[in-house]
Amino acid sequence: MKPIWIVDDDPSIRFVLEKALARENLPTRSFTHPREVLDALADVTAGDPARQGPQVLVSDIRMPGGSGLQLLEKVRELQPGLPVIIMTAYSDLDSAVSAFQRGAFEYLPKPFDLPKAVELIRRAVEESQREEVTEERQTATPEMLGQAPAMQDVFRAIGRLSQSQVTVLITGESGSGKELVARALHKHSPVADGPFVAINTAAIPKDLLESELFGHERGAFTGAQTQRRGRFEQAEGGTLFLDEIGDMPFDLQTRLLRVLSDGQFYRVGGHAAVKAHVRVIAATHQNLEQRVKEGGFREDLFHRLNVIRLRLPALRERHEDVPMLTRHFLQQSARQLGVEPKRIADSALARLEQFAFPGNVRQLENICHWLTVMAPAQVISLQDLPPEVLEAPVYQPPVRATAGAEPAAATVTSMPVAPLAPVAPVAQPAPELVGGLHPAAQVSAPVSASAPAAVASWSADAAAAPVAAAHSWEQALETEAQKLLAGGQPEVWDALTRRFESRLIRTALVATHGRRMEAAQRLGIGRNTITRKIQELGLDAPDEA
The missing domain is CATH 3.40.50.2300 (Response regulator)
Structure with a gap:
């Protein structure tokens, strides 16, 4: 050192x-x-x-x-x-x-x-x-950040699609970074040398959107004094990103479907077909299957777009990425404002990790910009966080059916267009795999089935029976141990002990606002012990208050 x-x-x-x-x-x-x-x-x-x-x-x-x-x-x-x-x-x-x-x-x-x-x-x-x-x-600033399993699944999917120009549909909540995924798909694709053109179909008035997409000929309408190339022509040989595709007007959906099926289009007021050599990536925060049922979205266009589907997780589903993203955005805000980047105390980071972030990554970026301007000191403390974070209730993630197990990474086997069919949801109302590929693309995603069915029924019983809540963690521990032992995993004792100690120490540090001495006293262990455990377990412990 x-x-x-x-x-x-x-x-x-x-x-x-x-x-x-x-x-x-x-x-x-x-x-x-x-x-x-x-x-x-x-x-x-x-x-x-x-x-x-x-x-x-x-x-x-x-x-x-x-x-x-x-x-x-x-x-x-x-x-x-x-x-x-x-x-x-x-x-x-x-x-x-x-x-x-x-x-x-x-x-x-x-x-x-x-x-x-x-x-x-x-x-x-x-x-x-x-x-x-x-x-x-950050020596080489990555285009996307994320260590959470759900984001790693997204990265793997982008890697698998790197040699393909197949149409991709990206779904996820507003502010979760869908355009970043689209840019990454373009950058790691055979058309990476071509242009990347993005258009938000919800931000352009209906009367102008057709001209924006397909261009127009001179004299096609009042004010069209010259010929204009649309976004499809601008993206020739590259990628066209259609953001918020679920909000596209119904009549324009028909024209888009024709381009995707025929590979050509006509400018507004034009009579000569224009070839379109463009890869299309679409994104939406809406449930397109529901939009199809309601008659607001064409079913045949949905099939054309839904060749490969990537679901981008919400920030609250990958709270372990909050510290990394926070430091990245603080550095970014400091560069934009021309000031020294501020540091953030671990106690403040711990509170951010407990925030639900309804605005997702975009909201975290805005909070970091606010802190760069408004926090009085160079080190951001817990009390410096904006009221929207401090006054919000602690977010409790939903209980999963299986304890300690994530779905296995999805692997692409083939990518034909599949018929519209109801798909069972995976921990979400929308029928999508977490961070992976949609089953309609014939993706094999071997989710672990080793956990007994009793786990799911026990979760429901525990929620309905407060009397049994005191023993729920012991039952969950027993179920997890049975699963690991049945699977032949070595050193089960060490694996479960590390997980138990890590969760216990983190909880104590949050309860004491990062004060290690008090956390050690309340846990009944020595200060040296908790310091050693924090180092051994690799915990990002909160600062001393």
């Missing part, structure tokens, strides 16, 4: 911190003047192999060789992600607050309590290490 740099003209302060950090196995390097720090940073920037940059910088605010605030500004220019702790006397509290607002990780009043100072430095080290991992992951 890189050392903690200590800058103070007082040798006693340097000595005390060096010894205390050494007992915690944290390496240190001390300086007496800010100029020495800047020279050392210059050596690191120049690539001197004998010099190692700091993990954290701890600096006094007033020194004969210069101001800690000036040092803070220059360090932030050289290493924006480096946590800087400013030490100050009580009389300098206003300066410390100013430093905090200008990018300091935290300030440390003198005289300080040594254990609290060490704990603060350790928190800064953890933050610095997280920032390093984040920077490594």
Whole structure:
């Protein structure tokens, strides 16, 4: 690990911190003047192999060789992600607050309590290490982010479709990122060198939509003074993305069906057929099967579009992606506004993970933009979150029929157009696989059937019988153990123990707002034990409050 740099003209302060950090196995390097720090940073920037940059910088605010605030500004220019702790006397509290607002990780009043100072430095080290991992992951910014199983299924499906130009229908709630999936399908396709043209069929008035799609000839209608190429012609040799296809007017659906079936169209007011060499990707937040039943959507067009269906999960279905997306959007907002990116405390992240996000990823992006502007400090705390998050009830995901088992990844076997048929829903009202491909495309998705049917019936009984709720988790544990043992999985004890301890520690940390000491006391274990468990289990533990 890189050392903690200590800058103070007082040798006693340097000595005390060096010894205390050494007992915690944290390496240190001390300086007496800010100029020495800047020279050392210059050596690191120049690539001197004998010099190692700091993990954290701890600096006094007033020194004969210069101001800690000036040092803070220059360090932030050289290493924006480096946590800087400013030490100050009580009389300098206003300066410390100013430093905090200008990018300091935290300030440390003198005289300080040594254990609290060490704990603060350790928190800064953890933050610095997280920032390093984040920077490594964002060196090449990915087009889509997601570690949740449902998103990994989407990524796999995009990979399987990378050599095909088949028509794809993307379904998902508003704000879940359907256009990003469409762009990824285009980028990883045989027509990636061609244009990607997107049009929101719900955002354009009906009278103009036909001209937007197919173009028009000169004099076709009042105001048509020149010939105009439509979106189909603009997308020639590439991909046309039809967003919110469920809102397309019924008469235009007929024209779209003709293009998909014949591969040609006519401009408005034109008589010469125009060939369309275009891959079509459509998206909707609506249930198209229901729209067909209601007479609002053509059944034959539905079949033409529904060759391969990808369902994009809502953000509340992949809450484990919230921390990664939050940090990404905070970085993005900072770049757009030309300011330093803000960090977010784990306690605030934990609360975001408990939010239902009715607006999905778009809402999280807006919240991060709001926090970049409105949060008063450089580190976003729990109380800085907007009222819509703080006042919302904790989201409880629905109980699944099988405990601890996800549907197996879908695999494409063939892709003919299938007849419209009722499909049984999978944990959703819409007949779609989570993050995978629609059964109408003849997709084999071998969902695990090893869990006994009693699990589903037990879930319903548990909801209807509060008397049995106290023993429900024990019954679920017994069912899961039976399934793993029957499946021949090795080391069942270790696997279930890790899952049990992980869930228990996370729950305790949320209940204590990230205070590890209190969480350990309430669980009846020692602080060292909970710290070790957090490290062993790889938990992203909330910050100390």
